[in-house]
Amino acid sequence: MITREQKEYLLPKAYNAAIRAGAVILDIYNSGDPIDVDIKSDRSPITVADRLAHSVIREYLGQTRIPLLSEEGREMLYAERKDWDLFWMVDPLDGTVEFIKGNGEFTVNIALMADNRPVFGVIYVPYRKRIYFSDSDLGAFRSCNTEADPEAEYVYAEITAGAEALPLTDCRNRPLKVAVSRSHSDGETARHLEELRKRHPDAEVLQQGSSYKLCLIAEGSVDYYPRTTETYEWDTAAGESIIALAGGSIYSLDDTAPLRYNKESLVNPRFACRSKWFGD
Structure with a gap:
């Protein structure tokens, strides 16, 4: 360190x-x-x-x-x-x-x-x-x-x-606000949102490009962001640090483990981000 x-x-x-x-x-x-x-x-x-x-x-x-x-x-x-x-x-x-x-x-x-x-x-x-x-x-x-x-x-x-x-908020958004990629969502993203709606039927979905979605998670302006299409380590490293120090988390959807960096392959697994207040 x-x-x-x-x-x-x-x-x-x-x-x-x-x-x-x-x-x-x-x-x-x-x-x-x-x-x-x-x-x-x-x-x-x-x-x-x-x-x-x-x-x-x-x-x-x-x-x-x-x-x-x-x-x-x-x-x-x-x-x-x-x-x-x-x-x-x-x-x-x-x-x-x-x-x-x-x-x-x-x-x-x-x-x-x-x-x-x-x-x-x-x-x-x-x-x-x-x-x-x-x-x-x-x-x-x-x-x-x-x-x-x-x-x-x-x-x-x-x-x-x-x-x-950050975060700028002191509680979860009601209704829940969910971000998805504007240009890189797929059928798996849609299925993931369907499962989420079983618990949060009134969830609002926001389309947004780039790592700005991670910033919105850190702000608390958005509660959850799933990513099921391909990303690379440079897409998430800066945002992960910002989210973590704002009290949120980012983790692999495959095994809920933290993302790993400087791997032989620089491709990320499918992942999700949660704001500090997501579980409230």
């Missing part, structure tokens, strides 16, 4: 990297130019915004001399990364499909991993000017009106000053 002094140096690095990447993404998003889309080997889309955001994060976090595992970086062989005791887990643009659709539901995800567990996480939602982060000593937080800035250089005291503690 890292020391408090190390955290107070490294958390601002992740925070600033996310905001700087968000500035690059928004420049492209707001330009009005057609978006060139390529298809990766896993059949997911990638745009110039993904690549430029990765470059910004890689360059800025390079100051820390900590290895970086990124969705858009070069493929790291398991033999190369399996013994890492400290590394960054990054998704430079989570919600590329939503970015292409133009609905604003995309995020930047950065987590610091120690012994293959998230120490802290940062999720920036540039279109909404909201940033979420976790601090192992203080908890989980949200800051609003955080403008995208290609030269962001916040220090630790500025980050924590005025941030809202």
Whole structure:
């Protein structure tokens, strides 16, 4: 585990990297130019915004001399990364499909991993000017009106000053609010919701893109989020830390075990997230 002094140096690095990447993404998003889309080997889309955001994060976090595992970086062989005791887990643009659709539901995800567990996480939602982060000593937080800035250089005291503690609520939503992926739900998701409705027949379902769903769980704005289609470790690492320090949980639907990170395969199992108040 890292020391408090190390955290107070490294958390601002992740925070600033996310905001700087968000500035690059928004420049492209707001330009009005057609978006060139390529298809990766896993059949997911990638745009110039993904690549430029990765470059910004890689360059800025390079100051820390900590290895970086990124969705858009070069493929790291398991033999190369399996013994890492400290590394960054990054998704430079989570919600590329939503970015292409133009609905604003995309995020930047950065987590610091120690012994293959998230120490802290940062999720920036540039279109909404909201940033979420976790601090192992203080908890989980949200800051609003955080403008995208290609030269962001916040220090630790500025980050924590005025941030809202999560969750923002003190009880479960009534009726229960459930989030599902806007673009990646399937028949299994529908069946899972049918089972949930047996216990909560009046549950309201919200479609939402990207890791912003994890932020809503941490807020308490949403109570439950099941994910039955494919995700990767960089989709959940930052959000898991934020949810956990907001009193919630994320776990495998297969065996209710915590998610594992830096596996040989970086694919997550099916999982679910619960807010702090879900069981009330």
